[in-house]
Amino acid sequence: MAENEDLYAAQSSEPDTVTEITPKSEDFSRWYIDIVRRAELGDYTPVRGCMVIRPYGYALWENSRDRLDARLKATGHQNAYFPMFIPESLLKKEAEHVEGFAPEVAWVTHGGDEPLEERLAVRPTSEAIICSLYSKWVKSWRDLPLLINQWANIVRWEKVTKFFLRTLEFLWQEGHTVHATEQEAEEETLRILEIYRDFMESDLAIPVITGLKSESEKFAGALRTYTLEAMMGDGRALQAGTSHNLGQNFAKAFNIRFEDQDQQLKYAWTTSWGVTTRLMGALIMAHGDDKGLMLPPKVAPYQVVIVPIPGKHFTESVLPAARSLQDMLTAEGFRVHLDAREEYTPGWKYNEWELRGVPVRAEIGPRDVGKGQAVLVRRDNREKAFVPLDQIPDEVRALLDSLQQSMYDRAKQFMGDQTRQVSDYETFGEIMSGPRGFIEAGWCGDSDCENTIQEETRATIRCLPSGREAPAGSCVRCDNPAKHLAIFAKAY
RNA sequence: CGGGGCGUAGCGCAGCCCGGUAGCGCACCUGCUUCGGGAGUAGGGGGUCGCUGGUUCAAAUCCAGUCGCCCCGACCA
Numbered sequence: 001m002a003e004n005e006d007l008y009a010a011q012s013s014e015p016d017t018v019t020e021i022t023p024k025s026e027d028f029s030r031w032y033i034d035i036v037r038r039a040e041l042g043d044y045t046p047v048r049g050c051m052v053i054r055p056y057g058y059a060l061w062e063n064s065r066d067r068l069d070a071r072l073k074a075t076g077h078q079n080a081y082f083p084m085f086i087p088e089s090l091l092k093k094e095a096e097h098v099e100g101f102a103p104e105v106a107w108v109t110h111g112g113d114e115p116l117e118e119r120l121a122v123r124p125t126s127e128a129i130i131c132s133l134y135s136k137w138v139k140s141w142r143d144l145p146l147l148i149n150q151w152a153n154i155v156r157w158e159k160v161t162k163f164f165l166r167t168l169e170f171l172w173q174e175g176h177t178v179h180a181t182e183q184e185a186e187e188e189t190l191r192i193l194e195i196y197r198d199f200m201e202s203d204l205a206i207p208v209i210t211g212l213k214s215e216s217e218k219f220a221g222a223l224r225t226y227t228l229e230a231m232m233g234d235g236r237a238l239q240a241g242t243s244h245n246l247g248q249n250f251a252k253a254f255n256i257r258f259e260d261q262d263q264q265l266k267y268a269w270t271t272s273w274g275v276t277t278r279l280m281g282a283l284i285m286a287h288g289d290d291k292g293l294m295l296p297p298k299v300a301p302y303q304v305v306i307v308p309i310p311g312k313h314f315t316e317s318v319l320p321a322a323r324s325l326q327d328m329l330t331a332e333g334f335r336v337h338l339d340a341r342e343e344y345t346p347g348w349k350y351n352e353w354e355l356r357g358v359p360v361r362a363e364i365g366p367r368d369v370g371k372g373q374a375v376l377v378r379r380d381n382r383e384k385a386f387v388p389l390d391q392i393p394d395e396v397r398a399l400l401d402s403l404q405q406s407m408y409d410r411a412k413q414f415m416g417d418q419t420r421q422v423s424d425y426e427t428f429g430e431i432m433s434g435p436r437g438f439i440e441a442g443w444c445g446d447s448d449c450e451n452t453i454q455e456e457t458r459a460t461i462r463c464l465p466s467g468r469e470a471p472a473g474s475c476v477r478c479d480n481p482a483k484h485l486a487i488f489a490k491a492y
Numbered sequence: 493c494g495g496g497g498c499g500u501a502g503c504g505c506a507g508c509c510c511g512g513u514a515g516c517g518c519a520c521c522u523g524c525u526u527c528g529g530g531a532g533u534a535g536g537g538g539g540u541c542g543c544u545g546g547u548u549c550a551a552a553u554c555c556a557g558u559c560g561c562c563c564c565g566a567c568c569a
Contacts, residue, residue, distance in 0.1 A: 030562085125569095156569080158567080160493095170569075274569075275569085277569095307528095310526085346527060347527080350528095350530080351529070363528065365528055492569090
């Protein structure tokens, strides 16, 4: 092995700098934008606030989407597609709902040159259009539960935008379900929350805190909103998904009624829930480093990139060996890319694919061909391993598993390190103006107190975490007793 | 939407103050030599200076407006 290390130009002792990317520590926001563009995840467009998701970024979204979609189908949900236009009168049926979304609705007022009799909202979310149809489809208790999901685009006229995190148009899934009882609706809301949590942690390797939103943060028109909060590399919180128990609010507004087994006509209970392309931003900000992206193996567009090393007998021996390695790994079910471009040097390719976050790199050169082996290098710590060809699939599998786990562990450790228990308001303020992160503190439950904290510290209540008791003593800001344990943070 | 900053080649920037032939680095194209951690060399291509209007013999440069992007807020997935 020592011989190998000498022969194969050891791991670089150079600092991990990529000239095209601003260091994370220097300017986190710039670092983020640099990665999105340089890794070709997305780009600006001629349309304000609207991004293009480029093929590499879209592949990442597709892989994520497919894995979540499988979980939703496995729990009895079916996909459908509803119109993107919502007549104004329909949107106005649920008062809180329209009030919450009105400021950011895009309106269609003309068809060609003809003014419309009633203007159409471009959906900012689909409760209104979907519930209007559910009122036709739900007649009997036998029709319930109704479990439908749609993958769609959404438009919200945001004032300030940021790649993936907040764009005028974005992609998401939105589930809309109807149930016979309050309990069944609550069970569904929590079932989805758990599906999201498992998806975030198992697939995206991003640990989350789940819990209830405060009244002021809950979805417009909901009874209650559950959320998943993740921590980004700069100590700010990102709402990664929400699951709403809508109670009977929408059923009453849209007249979704069914005749129950006791022959009584009853209003149904509904839920809605969604996650968006924002999660691609979360992947960048939770895992990336100064070398660029670091993608969890389960959703990475390429799990393995093969870099053949040119030499004297490149086309006769090394390239065929690289192709054969590609075929072998593809046959084993891995997502593999062979970078056989001759205009770039191996060193350039190493940096390039690290920037793009590929979990495992396989190098194969003249010396490897002679020895019947390849060099495997993992993205996170760049450890090299010299592996005989017949053991490569097993070794790749092990590396991907290990990487998936260690990425989660690292993010979990970071979130833990950046979470602080605070009981006095002065310390609260110092943390929020300094290192940020999550603060666990007692809260009296009063929204005025919540608003004051936000005005004074910029921190909001991200959630009231599930299964956690209120701490003894008073609210972190006022003298009233703490009713809840709350997670505070500055949020995206 | 309020405060601040920035728009010049694909990216990063200089030139602007003091108006007069649009430049640099990287990237890109071609040849040759290279290739195990961002190769060397010799050639080469690419920009009506965000947009609109004004001042002027003459505008990247001065003036006005407008659009976009970034940061800090308000709002939000």
